[in-house]
Amino acid sequence: MQDQNPDLFNLAMSEKARPLMDAVQAHIDQNVVPISDEFNALDAEKEDRWTWHPRQLELLDGAKAKAKESGLWNFFLPDSEFGEGLSNLDYAYIAAELGKYPLASETLNCSAPDTGNMEVLERVGTAAQQEKWLKPLLNGEIRSAYAMTEPGLPSSDAKNISTSAVLENGEWVINGEKFYISGAGDPRCKIMIVMVKTSPDAAPHKQQSQILVPKDTPGVEILEGMEVFGEDHAPRGHMHIKFNNVRVPEENILLGEGRGFEISQLRLGPGRIHHCMRSIGKAEKALELMVRRGATRDAFGKPLIKLGGNLEKVSRARIEINAMRLAVLQAAKAMDVLGNKEARVYISAVKAMVPEKVCQIIDDAIQIHGATGVSQWTPLASLYADIRHLRFADGPDEVHHMVVGRAEVQGYDLW
């Protein structure tokens, strides 16, 4: 991260991407914002929390159709025959905007974890795997999940994964438990990529594989929805799933036995950048709410924002948001310029930096709202829970700090 390569400092959106950015903003204004209130209100009308209300799907599908018409579809895929060929840098700008509107990403077929799953399938899937799963995903017909985290395991040490897959008669037989499998509760979710241990005797980084498991395979047992600060995000959910002798064909493996970590590297870089940029969009939202509330409520005869240290909190939020944005853009640019592998330290740096700081900004916004700030009347509590969760999803802060710290020390060649 001491690279002085001037290319790493040109963080402007490309000429080519600017009209796309404008189109995305127009799409949000015309197709996302107008449906959001109705969509959210329908949650209360559903009989079963773990389904969608038919009208919700109608609204969503309508917005998706409009996005597809306008060519705003699948542009998350960098340099691909399927997508727009956006660079990571250009996509990062768009992700920040999407982060402000909970429904926006899905209307553009750009929501996690589908984006990562599609990227993986596009890069390493066989023709048959692509035909069967990538195609409907790219069309927005089905959704998917990525099953990595296990309840018995610190999220900091992925090498210890204990869910096993054993090859028997041309089938992988999978046993184990995964939890916090986001999106797996969605009735439209049809396929999961599952990280398993296939080769317990290989070198530590070669023991894992990734296998495609259709959600309706016998033995896939959804135990419960995990909560994040009391919220289970039904019907998408963060599911706790048990794999009881789940059998899938041998050819469902991705890339090959023992290559699970290799695939992770592929997906994690862009995913983390997207998360970080969406988080920055959420921080912008929180700052906006903090300013609006503070400027329009009075106490002791003055707008709240002018009392005590409140205006300094606004300043600190703005300063940190702008610095974080530049840092994430630089990490995206590093992926474009240096490749995902070399950009690894930049990515860990922003993954360790952004969610922690954004939590603080949202927390400050909550405090200026008083009790309203933790209520259902503002999105702040929900934003907080999302971002707080990010501080261990895809590796906890501590592990990313280790990556950055070690790279720094190695830069001096002292040992």
Add this chain to the structure above:
Amino acid sequence: MQDQNPDLFNLAMSEKARPLMDAVQAHIDQNVVPISDEFNALDAEKEDRWTWHPRQLELLDGAKAKAKESGLWNFFLPDSEFGEGLSNLDYAYIAAELGKYPLASETLNCSAPDTGNMEVLERVGTAAQQEKWLKPLLNGEIRSAYAMTEPGLPSSDAKNISTSAVLENGEWVINGEKFYISGAGDPRCKIMIVMVKTSPDAAPHKQQSQILVPKDTPGVEILEGMEVFGEDHAPRGHMHIKFNNVRVPEENILLGEGRGFEISQLRLGPGRIHHCMRSIGKAEKALELMVRRGATRDAFGKPLIKLGGNLEKVSRARIEINAMRLAVLQAAKAMDVLGNKEARVYISAVKAMVPEKVCQIIDDAIQIHGATGVSQWTPLASLYADIRHLRFADGPDEVHHMVVGRAEVQGYDLW
């Protein structure tokens, strides 16, 4: 707070209170811990979230009966004919213990806001008011609420309360809205003390009164349960209530017109101390979970607690908890020695200090748990939400810091 009075430094529990403390701990072990799992599991069995399951009430009433038998009942009332005559200091010790067990306070008839309401009724209620409301409260037959916060108002400036009460034909006619009225959802809640504006033309601190309003009075409309980080704590709830021409007899006023603030002073001191001590109990709980998790989960071949800065986080939590405990004990002692009014600055100091620091400790405990830390599998997310809420309940941190800061400056007599 620069008082060198040696009495303020003797923070030991009195000889007299020690057997009581032991009895409370025995009660928790024998009567509270054994029922807690069943009690909590019954939440999922209820048809209506806003009721209690009959078996839940049976469990609770059983524990209450046992506490009453052992004489562990109403001891929150300092120097009273009704209670044990515990000093604030002695009660503070017990409150910390109660804070670790969500059901404990209620089994001893010592839960907020009943404690504050009973204290107010005991100090300023008329004989008739005491007969009608204090008696069943002291017996644990009914529960109560305290309606102060309003949705349109910064919680920092209580003088602006807008709910009005006008005297018409021997009745107070009340109009306005209150929210975050904790406990008002409980079917057993029968009576509310409502802060209203009765005298808009009086001096700013003389405009408010407190009036007893039975929950079933016509015109009392419960609009919804307010959430705290997505959790509504049904059936107790934090209710949003509209008062539509609610009429109660003139004699339902407490102490007299324009004396609402005076009553607040009475209730807020002990209430804040209790909150702070219970918070310290919760911090102890979080620290225990942090240590247990950290010591029993491995990553990279070591217990988590030995990795990176984790052990330092444990140390910092212990150091802060011990210092906070001493500070809260001193504030309780200041109430005993100096009286509630003179102790005001000590109380604000701990109210500004404790919830903020406890949030940090719980947050550190969450981080070491990974996703489990925000899930329903540990109490941490719920503890966090409770304590985070405390940072504006009973006055936001900022207002308490103003009280302490101003007192400090006035100590120098510079202006």
Add this chain to the structure above:
Amino acid sequence: MQDQNPDLFNLAMSEKARPLMDAVQAHIDQNVVPISDEFNALDAEKEDRWTWHPRQLELLDGAKAKAKESGLWNFFLPDSEFGEGLSNLDYAYIAAELGKYPLASETLNCSAPDTGNMEVLERVGTAAQQEKWLKPLLNGEIRSAYAMTEPGLPSSDAKNISTSAVLENGEWVINGEKFYISGAGDPRCKIMIVMVKTSPDAAPHKQQSQILVPKDTPGVEILEGMEVFGEDHAPRGHMHIKFNNVRVPEENILLGEGRGFEISQLRLGPGRIHHCMRSIGKAEKALELMVRRGATRDAFGKPLIKLGGNLEKVSRARIEINAMRLAVLQAAKAMDVLGNKEARVYISAVKAMVPEKVCQIIDDAIQIHGATGVSQWTPLASLYADIRHLRFADGPDEVHHMVVGRAEVQGYDLW
């Protein structure tokens, strides 16, 4: 600061400036590093602390001559006939490098406060003023000072300046006190620009003027050298100066009566950017020392850097340094793209952000060194003192936060 102008995101050094950057680095390696130890050791040989040792000047002049030969001279002046015409962005890159070597700036005739003074003289000086003072400054023959801060005045509120200048018989008669006048102790310092109040009855921002005062004018009384954490930086010093009926010709005024603030705006923008970039260079230096010490000292059988939270501290330092660098580059770019006035908020943002964070990084580096970290054996204590001083020089952090906070609120047009 929510400007999405893509030009503000291209932060790469220009093609044109890259060879200059290389030349500066070569100059540092060849001409600055080799003389530094001897230069510093000579401090102990001087009879009078408030003079230079003749050999010190010889070393310095030698390095200056070499820089001039290589054309590395006065390039701080943006878009000027005198300088290299570097943009603020390009200069910012160079300033970070200069910040690592205490002697480097001066060898290139690029040290504060001369840079600001030369820039002011170049922009607003009359031909006569330029001939008399700008020319020898550009040649590196003399040095200068800027007398702004007053002992009786909070540094946060420049409008209250009390040093007066009254016009009498074609002369300004100046009375008052200034302190922390950096560089005024240097025997080579010949001229000061002094901020005075000339028009006490004008509008608050039109009362001040700036006047050229030769240091040897009768009545200029140097009272003492002010210290920064016990260090007086003799012979340059931070002087406390009394003006006793100091008389200078009427034409010594810059730009005109009542235009003092206008001139400040001109100088402060670039000056603050330079300070911030040099601070980042100093943070890089501190981080390097932190890593070297941590990696080469053992305790409890391991390198210090691997103990407890030390590696995370390294990571946090690297992350913050990289984000700060991008933020300062963007502020410099904002000056290039939007002009100094419009860039004002960007400049305040980095002035409020950088010194505070760099203090923390240096402090962490100190801690890992133990007592050596505050000793004369490392530059850390001295770096800390310099940067700590910056937190009020050119406006305290708090004032810059107000600028940023207010601009943010105004962006919403709520009042």
Add this chain to the structure above:
Amino acid sequence: MQDQNPDLFNLAMSEKARPLMDAVQAHIDQNVVPISDEFNALDAEKEDRWTWHPRQLELLDGAKAKAKESGLWNFFLPDSEFGEGLSNLDYAYIAAELGKYPLASETLNCSAPDTGNMEVLERVGTAAQQEKWLKPLLNGEIRSAYAMTEPGLPSSDAKNISTSAVLENGEWVINGEKFYISGAGDPRCKIMIVMVKTSPDAAPHKQQSQILVPKDTPGVEILEGMEVFGEDHAPRGHMHIKFNNVRVPEENILLGEGRGFEISQLRLGPGRIHHCMRSIGKAEKALELMVRRGATRDAFGKPLIKLGGNLEKVSRARIEINAMRLAVLQAAKAMDVLGNKEARVYISAVKAMVPEKVCQIIDDAIQIHGATGVSQWTPLASLYADIRHLRFADGPDEVHHMVVGRAEVQGYDLW
């Protein structure tokens, strides 16, 4: 530190000590404050910075004589035939007061490191050692030093001490280097206790011994005064000393070979408590200056203290000071009740807590003073340097956090 022993919560000064406290305050007012300005001004008059001005010693000796007359002498020694028999708790109260006045401790013969050295000699010295060194120390006729820290060694790991002592012909022959030997520059310093390695083959904690070395022994070479943020505190100094074949009689060893660590335990407990309480006195001083400055300087038409977050900073300082005071008093009480060994965790807790927080308070006080805050016009920079140094003296914060963290984990018996 989860001990609920009620004795640990009675932190009031004893009846017996109160008149002593009053007498100390009277002594400070009458004998210390009146001489301080003259004493300090004489620093500038000395020809050799490493001597005292005769008038300085005259002033000091005068105040010492008055203290001795009033019986305020040597009361630091707990439970001793020589001292007042003050408990650690009682002494802690007095130490806080002494911390506010740089000269106060010495006038009472209670300054570090003499206090620790006298305590060690009193507890473990032979009759001959006591006659020769303890007696003149108790009389205030000579001063002493404690030589522990070595330049090549992280201060966190005392076991690695490399200065060697080898027994040859009835003499210890000492070789090695020590630095930051506080007080060793004082011409009145006659004796040093030197920590050496005598038994390199013993168990790690049995290799060290402590030996009495008169400062004028041949081979004791004082290399230079070490600085703390640019200040060398001449003539007391923090000396860098080389031991070149220094020979002292075999009987100069304290307690016996290999018992160096045992003696350290003895001295470090009380010393750390005294440091912490004096630090709290210094924090009180800084807070007082912060309030006085803030209340009497205006900016933007208001006292500084009322601007932005300043009043909250005052509140936070007061809150932390009061909590720290209680924590240190409890640690002192733990020494009285549990003994130094059992109190070890309490002592580490306050040593890790206090200097860090006090640094922050002084830093806030500096910020409100602007440049004056780091100048020679206030004691703040010097207070900051002292307390910052404490964060590694007697073990760095990190080591004390390890002690507390480990004790906490062991409390659960999980391993």
